[in-house]
Amino acid sequence: MMRPRRALLLAATFVVALPCGAQAAGIVGHVRMATFTAATFPDYSQSATRHQYVILHAWQQDRMRALKAANPSIKVLVYKNLAFSTPSLSSSGYASTGVRFAEADVDHPDWFLLNTSGQRFTSWSYNWLWAMDVGNAGYQQRWADDVLAELRSQGWDGVFIDDVNPTMRYHYTVTDVARYPSDPAYSAATRSALAKIGPQVRAAGKLAIANIGDWKAYYATGVDWLQFLDGAMEEMFLKYGNTTGDGYMPGYWPTQLAEIKETERQGKVFLAITHSDLTDVQAARYGYATMLLGSGGGAQFALAHDYANETWFPEYDYALGQPTAAESADASGVHRRPFERGLVVVNPTTVSKTVSLGASYSGSGLTNATSAVLPPTSGLILVADSPAPAPAPAAPSVLEAEAMSLPAGASVVSEASASGGKAVKYAAAGAASASQITSASHRIVIRARGDQCRGAPVLAVHVNGRQVMSSQVAAKSWTDYTGAIDVAAGSQAVSVSFTNPYEQKSCSRALRVDKVTVLP
Numbered sequence: 001m002m003r004p005r006r007a008l009l010l011a012a013t014f015v016v017a018l019p020c021g022a023q024a025a026g027i028v029g030h031v032r033m034a035t036f037t038a039a040t041f042p043d044y045s046q047s048a049t050r051h052q053y054v055i056l057h058a059w060q061q062d063r064m065r066a067l068k069a070a071n072p073s074i075k076v077l078v079y080k081n082l083a084f085s086t087p088s089l090s091s092s093g094y095a096s097t098g099v100r101f102a103e104a105d106v107d108h109p110d111w112f113l114l115n116t117s118g119q120r121f122t123s124w125s126y127n128w129l130w131a132m133d134v135g136n137a138g139y140q141q142r143w144a145d146d147v148l149a150e151l152r153s154q155g156w157d158g159v160f161i162d163d164v165n166p167t168m169r170y171h172y173t174v175t176d177v178a179r180y181p182s183d184p185a186y187s188a189a190t191r192s193a194l195a196k197i198g199p200q201v202r203a204a205g206k207l208a209i210a211n212i213g214d215w216k217a218y219y220a221t222g223v224d225w226l227q228f229l230d231g232a233m234e235e236m237f238l239k240y241g242n243t244t245g246d247g248y249m250p251g252y253w254p255t256q257l258a259e260i261k262e263t264e265r266q267g268k269v270f271l272a273i274t275h276s277d278l279t280d281v282q283a284a285r286y287g288y289a290t291m292l293l294g295s296g297g298g299a300q301f302a303l304a305h306d307y308a309n310e311t312w313f314p315e316y317d318y319a320l321g322q323p324t325a326a327e328s329a330d331a332s333g334v335h336r337r338p339f340e341r342g343l344v345v346v347n348p349t350t351v352s353k354t355v356s357l358g359a360s361y362s363g364s365g366l367t368n369a370t371s372a373v374l375p376p377t378s379g380l381i382l383v384a385d386s387p388a389p390a391p392a393p394a395a396p397s398v399l400e401a402e403a404m405s406l407p408a409g410a411s412v413v414s415e416a417s418a419s420g421g422k423a424v425k426y427a428a429a430g431a432a433s434a435s436q437i438t439s440a441s442h443r444i445v446i447r448a449r450g451d452q453c454r455g456a457p458v459l460a461v462h463v464n465g466r467q468v469m470s471s472q473v474a475a476k477s478w479t480d481y482t483g484a485i486d487v488a489a490g491s492q493a494v495s496v497s498f499t500n501p502y503e504q505k506s507c508s509r510a511l512r513v514d515k516v517t518v519l520p
């Protein structure tokens, strides 16, 4: 199972390893929370290419399968509530909660949390959500068992654990919770649930990612909980208000930047959602730019108005390249981070700032700018007008698989839909190899498809002796599988392997590779 890898600081250069097979969108990826009833996917292929993480409800398995068919390396998480349960189920019988209300109601009344009057209670804001005793060991184990069974049987990549709360104050009067009448007491109960559940989910090869409630106000508590998880969400990142201009939290900006950096330091995934109108470009730039300041490759961003609509902004497609240094602040309080082909600046203060950019940049509404005025709580994502300091990006370098040295068990086959009309079919384990001259490059794209037989063929790619990706090829038609590389201009030794042959009476598993493209 993929583990997000942390950035390694080597001298003055950041070498960033993206998750295996991820679309190399840049140092910050994207998350889609699509849990509203009205959520739509106008184009599964586009959503699956743009997003590295998608969160769905348990009854939306068809959407999960459509996304994974479009991009087998996407991570699709199922929503499960930790701290509450509800009697309602989907029409197909699936629950949004880890433990079913009916089971607790009939067999385990001790799994409900009680108030100081001895009564069960619901959340103030969500009167169908009954508070459960997250500190009860039996409740914790049932939660883990039920969720793990569903992750395995349905093929989810992991679980998005909602209501992982350090406090009950957003749901109920803290001192009225009989067993945990303080934030430290409730935090300890939540921690014990994560300590029990997280390791079991991860040991099963599934992802455990928690939505830590009000993490910014309970920073150290959330950081401590990361050890049990693959990552965490900050659902109120920089701005909680759902309309333009509303709900900025400049006082929490340093803490939320620290959340990104600390999550990266622990080698985990950081999911952030900034709230506003669907078209609020200032909020999107501010959130995305702040993520670019702190990310080492595991940070995933979204601007959301609700959890129904997908948003996308032009800045997400800018080719900044890799960061060339850590972020820093100047005396005025403006933060910046240089990239190979760009610059990110953020003004987290409450007053307007004029910044010198140090060279000519375009982007985020500016053209050929050498300085910029940043309003309070704003950011700019900028692309260098001249290609300095990195050498000019060169054209992609294409290597036809049929031109590579082939191992025994692999052969050239004619396929009208393949580049050059030919591809390589691997029927046995082995590696095809070639040397290819390229410019300095950061991405490698393998066009492949699989003959499926009790599982997908696995494709592994090495460049100059280092494995750069390994991916299941679940696609039956030609599909691009992308990995991150970091090579200087020159001759690269490329090898493409098939690692898991299988055959039985009715089928045999095979890998087909059309071509290899190396991109700057």
Ligand SMILES: [Ca+2]
Residues within 6 Å of the ligand: 400, 401, 402, 418, 419, 420, 421, 422, 423, 513, 514, 515
């Ligand atoms: Ca070909």
